[in-house]
Amino acid sequence: MLFAIAGLLEMQEVPFKPKAYEKAARTMESLPQEASALYSKGGKKALLELPGIGENIAKKIEELLQTGKLKYYEDLKKGSGIDIEGLMAVPGLGPKRIRLLHDRLGIKNVDDLRNAALSHKVKEIPGLGDAVEKNILRGIELVKGGEKRFILGYIEPLAQEIKGRIASLKSVKKVEIAGSFRRRKETVGDLDFLIISDKPEEVMDFVVSMPEVEDVVAKGKTKSAVRLKDGLQIDFRVLADDEFGSALQYFSGSKEHNIVLRRMANSKGLTLSEYGLFTIKGKRWVAGKSEKEIYSKLGLDYIEPELREDSGEIEAAQKGGLPDLVDLADIKGDLQTQTSWSDGNHTIEEMAQTAIGLGYGFIAITDHGGGALPIARALDEKRLLEQGKEIDRLNDRLDIRILKGTEVDITKDGKLALSRKALENIDFVLAAVHSGFKSSEAEMTKRITDAIESYPIHALAHPTGRLINKREPYAVDLEKLFEACKETGTFLEVDGHPERMDLKDVHIKAAKEHGCRFTLSTDAHDRSHLAYMKYGVAMARRGWLEAKDILNTYPIDRIEKELAKRR
């Protein structure tokens, strides 16, 4: 609604207010929790603390939350008579063109627009034309197809393949994938390639003629965009070598982070763009070769890409308060893996051997436990004991410590699907919800906190149960969950499987602020999945985690001591 208000105000050429509403909209959109949850706990005061939310917008949000309606918005919309949300979703259409179409042709919604374009009335309007009309029709189809976001872990192989192809061009000195891919967001809307070359036109010709390209969205001397057959959009941008730092900084985003940086530059009499940091007066070059020197000239410590979301990292960088982020190299083992004992593809030994190959010192085998589980071949107590014996034998033979684990189901009444006695033989108890996802928030919260409080659970696996693009997270009061985990010393899992990434970044950050600690895992069901650890690390870094916040960065004897505390 805030975005729509921005559009309606922009249409009326109201100065500056649209930007304020857009900023507020982005702030609300990126909240780690529902606005209603924030408001019910902290009231209007909590809203006012958010960046870009002042007295007036806070009041409007309050009205919306209390009554479900916003009179200011209703009045604006009624006054214009336009379905601004629908029309703004059409690529190529902004407030100005929407107003033009309305004033000339009385277009109020997407249906009107389609009819006008099909009867070739759009191209008659001065300022528009044949190409605009065609783009509108294509744009309407795209809206119908829906906005698709691609899962980071699944898009990475293609991204690296294309990167390699561009890198092998003679005229290309460097190529980097920037954007949300570099910030390691769980999903990416598009890919952003930054290319250093002194023959930009050659590069542009190459990228638009790649075999995967379905559609060339834009092609210029230094900047092009294509859409692939699967709908993925890729933006390409060519710059010169001495602009690499500023270009990488600019192209990595986020938009919000960059806006703050540019405003900071302005306040120091400087201006920042992809070409470098310059003085406003005289346009004298100040920095641009590396990202580090740009941050430094702005009075900031270097900010890792994963943190660049304007969610407190700039303030921290001013005060020297940035976290020392965990690295993949800090991870000494995997704490959730499945084998052919339940629904995995490989044996315990195969998984262990792969872990040895990754340089790990330990691996937890956590096949599904609890006979009643709606999962194929979950281990009952008898098979769990047999599996333990096999692990004992392998531990004698292999140069890695294999932990006897289980991923045990939390039942609907807040109990575990394995008996306390069965758990006594387990080194690492991972508990999770696998059924009843539609329960109310109160029921689900009680179910999980009851289990955490009454059983020796070491870690809560994939705490929100989501599957990206497939299944929404179940409703649960995360604050209460975090509190229960902190009180009992239960670790929260960051499940790095590309479809899970659960906990996710903003929740991790909130949990850390709560005082919680974490485990990282891959949820591997195949030995090749053990490589997913980098995605768990990505989420952890985006959640501001340091190595010391994560159990599996410690050596195995320290871990076993920690696990023994919860017995």
Next chain:
DNA sequence: GCCGTTTTCGGCCCGACTGTTTTCAGTCG
């Protein structure tokens, strides 16, 4: 409408591409 190392008024990020027009507005990221 928001905000403060320009601090309670007076500013508000920056540049490429497109399409249409001939110098630029609109859109996008």
